[in-house]
Amino acid sequence: xxxxxxxxxxxxxxxxxxxxxxxxxxxxxxxxxxxxxxxxxxxxxxxxxxxxxxxxxxxxxxxxxxxxxxxxxxxxxxxxxxxxxxxxxxxxxxxxxxxxxxxxxxxxxxxxxxxxxxxxxxxxxxxxxxxxxxxxxxxxxxxxxxxxxxxxxxxxxxxxxxxxxxxx
Amino acid sequence: xxxxxxxxxxxxxxxxxxxxxxxxxxxxxxxxxxxxxxxxxxxxxxxxxxxxxxxxxxxxxxxxxxxxxxxxxxxxxxxxxxxxxxxxxxxxxxxxxxxxxxxxxxxxxxxxxxxxxxxxxxxxxxxxxxxxxxxxxxxxxxxxxxxxxxxxxxxxxxxxxxxxxxxxxxxxxxxxxxxxxxxxxxxxxxxxxxxxxxxxxxxxxxxxxxxxxxxxxxxxxxxxxxxxxxxxxxxxxxxxxxxxxxxxxxxxxxxxxxxxxxxxxxxxxxxxxxxxxxxxxxxxxxxxxx
Numbered sequence: 001x002x003x004x005x006x007x008x009x010x011x012x013x014x015x016x017x018x019x020x021x022x023x024x025x026x027x028x029x030x031x032x033x034x035x036x037x038x039x040x041x042x043x044x045x046x047x048x049x050x051x052x053x054x055x056x057x058x059x060x061x062x063x064x065x066x067x068x069x070x071x072x073x074x075x076x077x078x079x080x081x082x083x084x085x086x087x088x089x090x091x092x093x094x095x096x097x098x099x100x101x102x103x104x105x106x107x108x109x110x111x112x113x114x115x116x117x118x119x120x121x122x123x124x125x126x127x128x129x130x131x132x133x134x135x136x137x138x139x140x141x142x143x144x145x146x147x148x149x150x151x152x153x154x155x156x157x158x159x160x161x162x163x164x165x166x167x168x
Numbered sequence: 169x170x171x172x173x174x175x176x177x178x179x180x181x182x183x184x185x186x187x188x189x190x191x192x193x194x195x196x197x198x199x200x201x202x203x204x205x206x207x208x209x210x211x212x213x214x215x216x217x218x219x220x221x222x223x224x225x226x227x228x229x230x231x232x233x234x235x236x237x238x239x240x241x242x243x244x245x246x247x248x249x250x251x252x253x254x255x256x257x258x259x260x261x262x263x264x265x266x267x268x269x270x271x272x273x274x275x276x277x278x279x280x281x282x283x284x285x286x287x288x289x290x291x292x293x294x295x296x297x298x299x300x301x302x303x304x305x306x307x308x309x310x311x312x313x314x315x316x317x318x319x320x321x322x323x324x325x326x327x328x329x330x331x332x333x334x335x336x337x338x339x340x341x342x343x344x345x346x347x348x349x350x351x352x353x354x355x356x357x358x359x360x361x362x363x364x365x366x367x368x369x370x371x372x373x374x375x376x377x378x379x380x381x382x383x384x385x386x387x388x389x390x391x392x393x394x395x396x397x398x399x400x401x402x403x404x405x406x407x408x409x410x411x412x413x414x415x416x417x418x419x420x421x422x423x424x425x426x427x428x429x430x431x432x433x434x435x436x437x438x439x440x441x442x443x444x445x446x447x448x449x450x451x452x453x454x455x456x457x458x
Contacts, residue, residue, distance in 0.1 A: 003173050023176030024209070024218065045169060046207035050273060059247065059276040066277065069176050070199075070223060112274050135359050136271025153196040 008072045012037065016088030021068035028052040028063030030071075031078060038078040039109050043138070050137035051125040053110040054078050060133075079109035082116065091157040092116060092150075101150030103142040111137045115151060119158060171209035175218040179224060182307060182334060188220045190309055190332050196220055198334065200243060200282030203274050228336065229279075231255060232238035234258050236342035238262075242335045244332040250275060256292025259340050261300060261367055265292040268351070271359045281335045284320070287327050287390070289426070290361040292353070294321050295385035298393055299367040308333040321390040347371050350450025353386070356430060362386045363431040364439035368447035370406075371456045377401040382418065382448060387425045387440045394418045394444065406452045417444035 005020035012035060019034035026045075031037045031054070043051035045064045052063035055077040082090040092112055095101065102108045111134075118125055118133050130151055134144060176192070179185040189196055197216035200203060200223075201221045208214035222228060226264030228243035231252050240249065249255050249266050256263045269275055269283075269292050283293040284304065296302075297317040304315040309332055320328050330333060343349075364386045371378040380401045382394040397414045404410055419441030427433040 004175070006176070022173065024171040024173055026170075026206075026210075029170075045210045047203060047274065050271075053273055060273045061277050062203075062273060064210065065202050065274075067176070067199075067202070067206070067219075067221075069178070070202070072223060117272070132267075132358070133272055135357065136273040 006069050008034075008068050010071055010074050010076055012076045013078060019068075023067060023069055024066045026052075026064050027054070027056070027061075027066040027068050027071050027076075030068035031063065031076070037078050037080055039077075040113075041106055041109055042108075043107075048138065049107070050112070050114060051107055051110040053113045053137065055113055055117055058117070058120070060114045077113070077116070079112055082112060090116075092119065092154040095150040095154035095157060096147070099140065099150035099153050100146040103147075107137060107139045107142075111139070111147060115154070119154070123155075123159070125155065169210055169212060171206075172215045174209075174216055176216065176221065178221040178224040182228075182336070185220055185222060185225065185334060186309060186332070188218075189334065194218050198222055198285070199358065200285070201245060201277040201279040202282075203270070203278035204282065204286045204288065222334070222383075228281075233258065234339070238340040238342075239337050240280050240340070241337050242279060242284075245274065246270075246275035246278045246280065246283075249280060259300065259343065261351060261369065262293075262296050262340060264349070264351045265296045265367060268292055268353055268358075268362070268365075274359075280338060283339075284338060285329060285335050287321050287325050288361070288387050289324055290363075290365075291365075292351075292362070292365065292385065292387040295365065295383045295391040296351075297338065297340075298391045299369060299381055299383040300340050302338050304328075304335060305337040305339065306333045306335050306336055312336070318393075318453055324389040341448050344371060346456030348451040348453065348455030350447040350452075350454070352446035352450065354439050354443060364425075364436050364443050366440070366443040366447035368444075368449065368451040370401075370451035370455045372406070372452070372457060375405055375407065375457070377404050380448065380451070381441050382414075382444055384418070384422075384440055384444065387422050387436050392422065394421070396421070397444075411445050411448050411452075414448065416440045418444045 005021050008021045009018040021030050041051040047062045047065045054063045072078035199221040200220045226440045230241045294395045302317040348370050350368040353362035355362050366384045368382045370380040386393045419437040423434040425436035
């Protein structure tokens with residue numbers, strides 16, 4: 001079987017991007033290895049840990065459970081696209097920094113992208129909705145108390161200024 | 169891990185997908201939302217030579233009302249089902265069960281048809297399909313046919329779909345007036361595979377069971393319908409004692425619950441008892457009391 005590489009054209013963080021991918025290449029490997037966007041991390045590679053979460057056409061998905069070829073033509077948002085062009089962090093990122101929402105930081109991009117979808121979908125999420133999203137993301141060193149505080153703080157900030165600033 | 173190499177096709181029509189699937193020279197798997205297949209590929213538990221992606225075929229994800237029945241395209245995502253007001257109104261059991269499947273990040277991609285065709289014994293949708301007498305519309309080289317939910321799930325990860333057939337749509341018949349539904353499952357963590365779960369429906373007449381249905385999952389190779397206990401409930405007055413008896417009989421009556429690192433067979437019997445009772449009680453509580 002020949003490892004034919006297929007052209008994949010998509011938009012990432014508002015800009016057109018393209019590269020070649022074997023059919024078996026996951027979206028997260030394509031983002032990292034072909035497009036040099038290494039902010040999205042790779043963990044379990046079978047959909048459990050959520051480290052590789054990115055937004056595809058607005059919805060948060062596992063980058064390890066989607067093939068790059070499936071994303072052809074899609075609009076992708078990665079953690080690199082959260083901050084403003086001038087470098088100002090997204091309120092969600094600020095809240096993680098302020099509330100000790102990260103320790104080693106390896107899982108953080110996945111948390112941010114999963115929560116970024118929630119911010120767009122639910123201006124006032126219930127704690128159950130927040131937990132439903134957090135439940136799909138694993139953190140093994142910070143602990144979830146700080147993360148939950150960060151989420152609550154982020155929603156409080158965003159309530160004060162409803163714009164999500166950047167994003168899909 | 170990374171998958172073994174495979175070829176990839178993304179047909180734009182069902183006809184083209186059928187043609188690709190019919191090729192005997194290459195071992196082909198259909199790709200729906202990929203939330204079960206891609207992990208299996210990544211772990212190399214599945215090594216098809218080619219994937220045929222159904223994601224580029226228009227119209228396979230519709231959710232529509234057809235003379236009162238709810239028809240859901242195989243490629244409708246769990247997220248779209250969860251968010252559909254039509255589903256919530258017409259098929260509350262399906263709606264409630266959807267919220268128990270994994271996490272939003274998985275439901276965003278995972279599809280109804282993918283879950284049904286994958287037929288994981290611990291999955292929610294197959295049990296819901298059996299509880300609601302859903303019907304599966306499938307297409308193969310010689311045309312379409314319909315398969316009743318009771319006949320669709322054959323054994324562990326195996327359905328009545330032939331290798332050259334594609335699941336197009338699942339139809340959920342209109343529910344009778346006054347019916348209550350209940351759903352319960354027990355997992356180590358919310359969103360994990362259930363160690364045991366149950367879906368139930370109930371209707372009351374003059375304070376007695378007119379009919380009830382209880383379908384369990386995670387406790388055998390396929391969804392298990394508690395037929396003899398459903399029969400036993402008919403005409404009875406709902407009560408805590410009755411539900412406890414019925415649930416105990418359901419747990420005891422399981423043929424061979426699986427054992428794994430999460431739960432021994434004996435523990436699964438106990439869980440089956442617990443979820444049966446919870447689901448039935450929820451259904452009765454919601455049934456019209458007229």
